[in-house]
Amino acid sequence: MNEKTGLRDKLSLLWKALLLSFRMKSKVSICISVIGMLLGLFTLWSNILNADLINRITGLIQGEDVLRQALFTLLCIVLIEVLLLVYNMLKSYFVQYDSMRADEYIHDTTYDILSRTKYENIENNSNFMQKLDFINNQGWWRIAQLTVFVQNIVSAVISLAGIFVTLFYINPLIVLILFLSCLPGLWISKKYGNEAYFYELYSMREKWYIDYHAGLITGFNKEIRFFNLFGYIKNEWKTGVELLIKKRSGLTRKFTFYRIAADLIKNIAIVVSLYIVAVQIMENSALEVGTFVLVLTLASNIQTNMWTLLWSLGEFNTHSVYIKDFYAIRELECENHPESNETYDKLNIEFRNVSFTYKGTAECAIRNLNVTLRQGEKIAVVGENGSGKTTFIKLLSGIYDCDEGEILINGEPVKDIAKLRNSISVIFQDYAKYRTYIKENITVGDVNRTYTDDDIRDAARQTDIDSYIETLDDKYDTKLGCFSDSYLDLSGGQWQKLALSRLLFKNDAKMMILDEPTASLDPLAEADIYANFFHLTKDKTALFISHRLGITKVVDRILVFRDGTVAEQGTHDELIAANGVYADMYKSQAQWYK
Template sequence: MATVYLLKVLIDAVTAASGAPDDDKAVRYVLWMVLLTGLVFLLSTLTDSLKSYIQLKLQQYFYDSIFQKIHQTTTSIDVAYFEDDAYYNLFSRAIQNADSKPLQIVESSFRLLQFSISILTLGALLVSLHWSVPLLLLIAALPLGIAKVYYSNALHQWYQSNTQAERKIWDTHDVLTNAYFSRELRVNGLTMYFRSLFERLRSEVRSGYLSIIKRRAIVETFCLLFAAVAVFGALGYISLQSIAGILTVGGLAMYVMAIHRGVSFFQELLKSLAELYENGLYITYIQDFLALEPRDKPLDEGLDFPRNLSQGIQFKNVNFSYPKSSRAALKDFNIFIPAGKTVAIVGANGAGKSTMVKLLCGLYSADEGEILIDGVEIKELSRRALRENLGVLFQNFSRYNFSVRENIWFGDPHKPMDDQRIQDAARKAQVDKMISRLPYEYRTVLGRIYDNSEEISGGEWQKIGLARTFFKDSEVVILDEPTAALDPDAEYEIFSLFSEIVKDKTAIIISHRFSSVRMADYIYVLNDQLVEEHGTHAELMTKKGMYYRMFSKQAEAYV
């Protein structure tokens, strides 16, 4: 507004001075107006730069804040959520909008305030020309605003209905770019298949999106033409006023600029309203995701874990099915693991061995039956206390692209990162010699995806996972397929020390390797989600049942 008015005064001053070039006072007045107009323009430019800096700064803080909240949600909700496709739809919508939409709401709100103030001041100026001029400009801009709101809603509905398709696209992209899939893609000749799949999926999504964008562009073009007619009418009116001598040249320039800016500000105001509406629709995805809550009790609610187990762990008539699965993972499941003993669980794939571990860790709750630790139902224990006393190597253990020492320390991050304890755990897992050959030893970053990082073999990764479990020094040790990727020599070295490592601890070993199973104090054989038989190695061999057959078949392979 100030710039528009000063421009009018400057033009009138120049016009007056040009008629009297020897009038020093008129010339000085022009120079002062040039200086003042320049200062106002400079101030406006500096304000825009400051606004840009503040917006970028806010963007960083918003980004960090939103992702902290998302990470808090993903790490506190129950594992069962990760078995639900509805969760992944919600997560995908939230994560794709988390880094931009909250800030865009703030930016749209600021622009809304800015343009509202500008329109009010310009409106007051245009009313001085004629009361109908600002009303005409409002009517001219209104159809465009309505169109923007309508198509914002249409795009939101399209996006919601295409979430699964977008997820499929990103999954295919992950296959094409992730090192995990790179070998099979090349060896099996799958590169063209997945590239074609990605292009086809993108084509389907793109055509739907562009169809809406095309319709929006056509409608907005007609709205802009309608606005242009109104602007031409207003410009014609002020031109006639100037010809009639009612307006000075400066006044003509001022009102032309005011009308131009007024239409632009009206359109920007309505655009900001539409963006505010659109971003508000998308922000509900983030709000819905952050509203997810654990279905289980709080982590710290419940009894402490029994110290120095005296009885043991018992699964009593346990039945369990995974969420949205009609197939039972465990049926009338009964086992007893005596305190201070090592018990092995064997059986075919899908027999329920790993499921038992997940239930014992409190990651899922049994549908029926009881899981008792020293006679205390697991549901009555504090989940935090339970997990702090379980040292677990999962079958699909995590491979962290962090340093060796961090990979091992992650087994018990509540304790200091003590290098001596880390090295002791590495020795127990028979991985210390390998670590000593790495370029930075325990400080070497694993994974070969960062500068100076190193990749290690699958068996070496498994030893790192074992070291992580041993570092925890927990009351109960659970190893799910701990030697699946190890060679026979490495397996022998680890289990020759195992009885010493788990001395006075309760240990559960799940394995297909009978060379590691036979050293257990007691063995359970699972078949079809049930306990088929149980006993010591000698007792089970005497029975000549399922264990005997499995052991004999594996032994034959070495003869």
Template sequence: MTETNSTPAAPPERRRYSIWDNTKFMLRLARESVPSVPVLAVVLAVAAATRTTVEMFVAPVILRQIETHAPLNSLLLAIVGFTLLLVLLAAGHDLCETYTSLGRISVRIRLLEKIGLKTASTSYINTLDAAFRAKERKSTQSCSGNNTASEQVWTTYTELLTNVIGFVIYLTVLSGLNGWLIALVLVTAVASYLSGKRINEWGYRHREEEQTAFGRFDYLQSAASGRDYAKDLRIFGLRPWIVELRAGAMRTLRAFYAHRERTTVWANVIDVVLTFARNGVAYAYLIWLTLAQGLPASRFLLYFTAVGGFATWITGMLDQCSELNKESLELAQIREFLDWPEPYDLDGGERLAARPGHVYELRLDHVSFRYPGADRDTLHDVDLTIRPGEKIAVVGLNGAGKTTMIKLLCGFLDPTAGRVLLDGHDIREYNRRDYYTLFAAVFQDFSVLDTTVAQNVAQRLDGIDRDRVRACLNEAGLTEKVMSLPGGLDAHIGRQIYEDGVDLSGGQTQRLMLARALYKNAPILLLDEPTAALDPIAENDIYEHYNRMTAGRTSVFISHRLASTRFCDRILFMKNGRISEQGTHESLLAAGGDYAQLFNVQSKYYQDDTDANTNAGTADAASGATDTTVKKADSNE
């Protein structure tokens, strides 16, 4: 038996993304969508820093004009000049701010698209990982609004650059003062930044705890407000229970955020203390220069303004560094999700070219599979060859491993031991996406989108073969229902988006999924309980069409109802993750094993029902009782 190690182990090793790494990431993202966003950030920073610098010089220049007894026209010219310059700078800044806002939104939406693409295209087994799902929710949350890190980071870049430019300008103005004063301001500001940085990283260090708490609250919120649970909430009176659970999740989440904010506030306290100390020393020194050294009033005013502004630039620069650090941590979580490793090579491997008319052979070569964290195999040493064009039925009790077998055949999961072979070749040698194209399937979980009937069948927006859609709907027995809807093939399914949308019943939805599988016209057809929601008459109608639907294809059919397997070439009875019996319906009954015993149990309900119908004496009673007992039989399977 060939041993493999393809089952994903623990969550991926956490990577560190620096601020510079995330800055380069955002610049690449902007270049893909709106290249003007970083350019306008620089323009805004220059305009803002220039305007503040001009404002700093207004009063000292005018005061200097008065000190030197400059002519009135010169004084007025200075005032008018400063006014016009400030108006132009303010107007240009506001214009750029308005223009860049749409671009920043576009960049955030582009990031959301990447998150959606990762979710939709990741290896299937990742979707079973709770850590992957939690990271997905957190990433989406970090892109959900204008104030989230994915958009707000551009404002932070702009303000940081503004502070850097202002710092350089003011440092030049203050270069004539004593160097120790400037050093004091720098040292205290850096100390404030370093302490704040350490404290503000608390949330990032505990992000797993936040993800768990938020995920639980989000789930309960969806359960309380979604349509899926609406009937149960009312019939079983679940509202108090759900509300209590949600309140508990909210308390946990609120406690986490309260702890985070209590921790973060110490960064602000330290910053206030250090800012007060450095400003007090600087102002005392300037007053001494004025009183002892005869510093002119205009120079005093300039230095006095510059010292305050210089401290503000440093504080602002370090504050923005701290803010950028927090936003970078959020961006890092998004990148952790986008860079989440793929256990399967979805883009590499040998290409599988389309082979019209070719019928494939599938084989499970001593395959075992164990889900991550499980203490035993779900499938154990299964050896099975599905011959080209063969119709296989897989039956057994719940938990026998039937659906897991389907997922292994599809390539959604890789075996922990053994091989899955396609025409004798290990499927891991092939391009996984090409391999998926060989299958059409109807799973127990449906993926019906709120769109038109035709688009749900064809799974595309354009280039739909409408005649083929009609033919597939007819094969699935849904033509009459679809043609009765307003719009026919263009009728809207679902009511979350369209006001005129319709909700199909469970059986109708299964027929729609059958039509979709037929439309794909893949050489291998997999049906996992495709008639579970159908009544016996509708189920029998599907079986009558089954041979025609599967003509020229290899097919695997899973069912709990043993009476529905007679049309298959071979029946596999699974028990405890193994194939315990296989053969035709007649041979398995003759063997008198588990299959025969379960069939006799199920058929007893049909027989008892037949007697009841005879006693009732009416066809209507027979129909109703049959439907009732079939449902009863299902519940006992």
């Protein structure tokens, strides 16, 4: 994370960040920003008018006839203040509005990235997920702030230019003194910005740790209450909070000291400048008391504007570094699978010398695999945990691409992944429990299908979840989970039946895959569900993935995975007779099915 960035890369990044920031602003918001850039001149004009007003009042006291001029000057000052007040109100509104637009844009973009990026980035790239979470939590409001910083920078430059010119005519030495006194602030801003970025990035793990333990108390309250773990969980949470505070306080303490030193230098510079102009007024009677007040005001303004300029430059640089992560994950390799509504008429699939290795690991998850799946077969895929079963399914369903070998469909290499996925319906072991309407929990199984209410009921009847749904007041329009008024939730078995209904709803699928969705059930209950599903799949190809063997007696073929390849295959009787890996597994589990 500490890589050096060249000047050209940094300028390119700054430009991208600026364009991205302006892209998310409305036209009115951009106009307000442009107006804000010009207001530096109005502030300078107001200061000059204040000095002139003091001189006019001094003249009135001395008996001069300058009342009309004094009133006109006062009116101009009031108008400028009203203009600044209206602008600040509009600016405050649009800062919040732009932040909401940035939040929407960033999350919309990251959701799009999650839908397109290669799945290996999600499953096996912790750096990707850390940066994605970092962007969602930190990036959106920082992008919204970029145009504010640009506005501050331009406004400060315009204001400083006017101030320097004005002070130069009074005394050039004052300009030099005040300018040099601001340089320590530049160093502080740059150093603090870089360290703050790395603090935020490297603190994500501690923040996850804190959120994890806070979530345990609400998510697993029953278990924590039973085992009296509240004290333990609270101590772990507190440890994470204290570590985060320690990191932050160390950074804050260091830069507070630097800031005090920088402010002291600036104040000394102001005092020296005022002494110089006071001496100059005493030596030159043409200079009036308003000049002293003007220098006092402009000296303060030059410090304020210089600090705003340096701070905004530093913050712009710091915030743009966050955008670097945003562009980095946007540019990761994505799936190149055009959308399609086509399906295969039949699916005969062959794995030919297929190997696959997860990134960051040395050992093959799938090793030189050769196997054929014929249309209409009922196949059990069994093996111990870590034998390669789930990886096999990910390759079969096009979630991963093989590193070596090829996968053929009906004798041809796979070219249309979307068409393949349209032809397969699958429930993974960690299937989703959608906190939405019951009917939507079923219809998400095929978002391209045109359906009727009877189609939904038919899928539910096949798994017998319909008998429960009909007892509910709103039936299929019942909302599940924490977003419903009733907080209605389903039991584990009911969720599994609903997930199976979702699988069956995809009626155009030629192959149906169950990747251990019933692993939490006891072996007999799992065997009953698989046996029932065996009949529901009819003429479709069905794959039952499990490390338990309750379904194996009734399937057409058993694939026994071991060390990333098919160690054995055949019927239950054939494999028992072979007295190999499968026979040993079955003997160790035989008592479960008696």
